Amino acid sequence: MEIRIEAHVAHVAVSAADVLESYIRSGPVTLGLATGSTPVPTYRELIRRHREEGLSFARSRAFLLDEYVGLARSHPESYYSVIRSEFVSHVDLADTAVQSPAGQATDPEQEAARYEAAIRSAGGVDIQVLGIGSNGHIGFNEPGEHLDSRTHVGLLAEQTRTDNARFFESIDDVPRRCITQGLGTIREARHLLLIATGAAKAEALAAALHGPITSDCPASVLQLHENVTVIADKAAASRLQRADCGAA
């Protein structure tokens, strides 16, 4: 596992964009994209490189990690909409090349199985961007999730609904269910790129990287993967062990 600790969020974005750019330039690539606020500066940096440096996504395709159940795709907070407004619509990544679970499917369980199969038949994800929830979730795999789980319908933890209420008018508008790639699905990506910024992530990041591998902290499955890059700002890294901080 490589851990990079950067002084500022802007440096985190540059560092994460560097990792992604090396894949994007290398040929056809399948990106795993995350939503949430953490990767937004990284996406902005990639958009800048597209506009100013000719970075092309024409040979890329992408799968999203997760989606709320019950929100129409047209809802501004559906992850289908968010990834387009924050990233995809600003670069030459074809809209049809970006897949996500359909949160309004009449049978969400069947949709989860379809999405899992779609990722597999595309040959899997080359590089998966991940954020981390303040409770240690990745995707929407909440504490208690089986470490080998596949794409499934899940319930959002109350902590997650509280954290995400800022994107909605009130907490009552935050969906209670989701379709998320499972921890086993995420672990099959060939490279995991976890981005963490801000003091609110410090506890969860330390538990994920240094604590026991346990479903109490879903992000601890990163310790089971051979190719992981963690990029954090100083605030998020403040609880990491001294050796990691010294290596930065």
Ligand SMILES: N[C@@H]1[C@@H](O)[C@H](O)[C@@H](COP(=O)(O)O)O[C@@H]1O
């Ligand atoms: N499902 C998403 C995750 O994919 C994201 O990584 C995490 C952290 O979000 P943020 O980056 O906004 O802190 O929670 C959200 O609910």
